[in-house]
Amino acid sequence: MTLEASRWALAGGFVLLTASLPLRRRLGLPRPVAIYLPYLWTFFLVFALMTLGAVTLGIWTLAVLCFLALREFFTLTDLRFGDRWGVLAAYAAIPFTFYFMQTDWYGMFIIAIPVYAFLVIPFVIALGGEEPRGAVFSVGVIVLGLMLMVYCVAHIGYLARYAPWMAAYVVLAVAVCDLLAFVLRARDRPALQSALLQLLAPAPLTLGLALALMPWTGIPWVPSVVLALLIPLLVAIGCHTIDYLEADFGIERDRLSPGRGEILNALKSFVYAGPVAFHYLRYTLDAF
């Protein structure tokens, strides 16, 4: 497939997804699916922009999504007044990280948050905080939010920077797993059976998707198969973990809205799948 055709295919897919957005209410889609679509659309907007050459714009669009997600994470968290500068430092870590993505400085991108941001945030809190009680918890929460909502999601952007189709495949595979998990969970099944189904049922679909998109993604056979099996596992792990955290956040599934857990809920499957898929591909393909 030529580069030109590949671009048009991705842009066409994006247009289709865009068309579905205003229709999602009329189509009577279940609410968890309906609120999921705008975030899927944002990912594909990023990929479409990158495919059409507007790489910088695509990267910073993803940065805005990370900002919104992080803002929601902090809104849900019981932070202390003394944590304000730490939270601001966490927000500042977004442009810091995405700048390195923009300049394709992989070495700095990969350490910007785990080394610099994680060291700076406790320092800033200690610098300004009078009352130390709860500081350990606060640092943990801020660092976790930054890790999940920025660092993990940014990996998808870096993958797209290298090969938008690979990132599109990862996002599509995650979306398939999520939709299937919703369908399976909607039926009342025993926990073990549900977990097994969640792991096994999407595998044929992700595998089929990998094979169907192979001409665009350029991922060889073996990594395609491994990834198709790995993604459902990562999605299950991500969902289970974030579901657990959601309970502590006090997020209510029937009251999801932006700022009240909607973004965290929509991105929960990507936070594990994104970075692991990225590093697997980077290691296996040895190309970027």
Next chain:
Amino acid sequence: MRSDDGVDAGHAARRPAGAGSRRIQLLLHLLVLRPLMKLVFGAGTEGRGRLRELDQFILVANHNSHLDLPLLFQLLPRDRIPDTHPLAAYEYFARSRPLFRIVERLFRPVWLARPGAEAAGTGVLGPAGSTAADVTVEAAMAAMERHLRAGASVVIFPEGTRGEPGRIGRFKRGVGRLAAAFPDVPVVPVLLSGPERALPKTAGVPLPLWTRAVVGEPVWPVRGTRPEPSDELAGRIAAGLERAVRGLAEHERARRQRRYAPRRPGPSVAVLGIDGSGKSTLSHALAGRLSEAGRVAVVSDELAFFDRGERSLLRPPLTEKLRRALSRRVKRAKSLKSYKVPKMLELLLRDRATRQVRRWYRPRAMVLDGCPALNMTAWARLYRDGVEDEACAAILRAVTGTGSSPARDDPLFQRFPELKHLVRLRLTPLERPDVVLFLDVPPPVAVDRIGSRGEARQVHETEEKLVRLRDGYLSVCRALESMGVPARVLDGDRSRAAITTEAVRTVRATLGDRLGALGDRPGAFGGAGPPADAHEDARV
């Protein structure tokens, strides 16, 4: 009535907006304020449709932050933006001319100088033709009524001030009076949640966090009736609206993680008195008696802990070591002039040491032998003639950071330039104790006691100066009482035991539950702290 170099205050409400001005206001809202609020603070809304169905309304909302007004304006239908006028605190915004102009341009508010704040406000503005009478409560109410009669809408924060973050305060009667005067105009309760975290009163920098405005059902408190206006009716309407906003808060209670109830620090008791009054002796005796429930720290010339009556010394932090070095210098001062600066520094270091003792040792209560904030205030009387109770209270508020901070060119700063430097260098607020005991000893008796010590007298230890200092402390006590801090005067010309017994009884009576709860904590460094705040229910 308007000068080019001044800010026109009360006249803004009377001046009809030109078409150009309305268009600019609308464009600023639609192109700048709304997108900015949406991007940075989420600015979610619920129930906007209820406002679209109304031609005119009185919006009432809880108030915790400067973001409240921009968030509230997110709710308005586009065509209502230029015709909606909030009631805004004149003395606060008039402190900065650019800020005043921005608020004036964006919201076209009715300005109101809150009672007790006129002096600061008018001192700042001083435009030709504008007087304090333009921003009084009566003038502001008249302006609001004019707007309502003209078919415009108004926005009121009936709590009157931003209050404590996340808590809904008592609604004042003004909104009730307005609603009673316009029975056909609906009053719409609105709950604002999020701004109290994004930009609370004490924060200078806003934090991007989600904010949300929920519109309640419109109410017509006296529709169809022509009631006689009265304070009682206004109070009833205001209370009804407060219940409506609280109802929204209950329904809309932010679903977010609650880590634990915030721990209240152990209470602090300050013992004041002129030199030679025996306040150090009383501080130690008081700490010893209070320590039956747990460890009580004494911040005096030495830092000590009392645990079940047993006294032990604390390892002094660096600031305390510096303070002691400075204190030796202070005691050698030859004149009041050379005494002033080192003494002020010493007091600042003592305040710092007090905080450090609280931070690192977590005492269950603290007894302060003197209190830097109160000492500084009382000493103002020693250095300046004619410091009345009112000025004393203003200094105390500025030093302890109570209420709204005074304007940069507040007349208070002209009288006390030292205070200006303290505020500008961000050395305030200083600690405000929970209870104050003033050990009142006649100055001649105090001078005799000082003489019997056999030590060199300090520069202010004369009868004449101690009389002035005593007046200063009494004035501080009155100011504290007006701020809601219990300040009791104890007769110091009695036996030590009698004074101590009365002091203990007074502290127990005033602190009550706070002292009682101390005994329940398992250890000085551990424990889950007291149970959840009793007012937690009122949190948004």
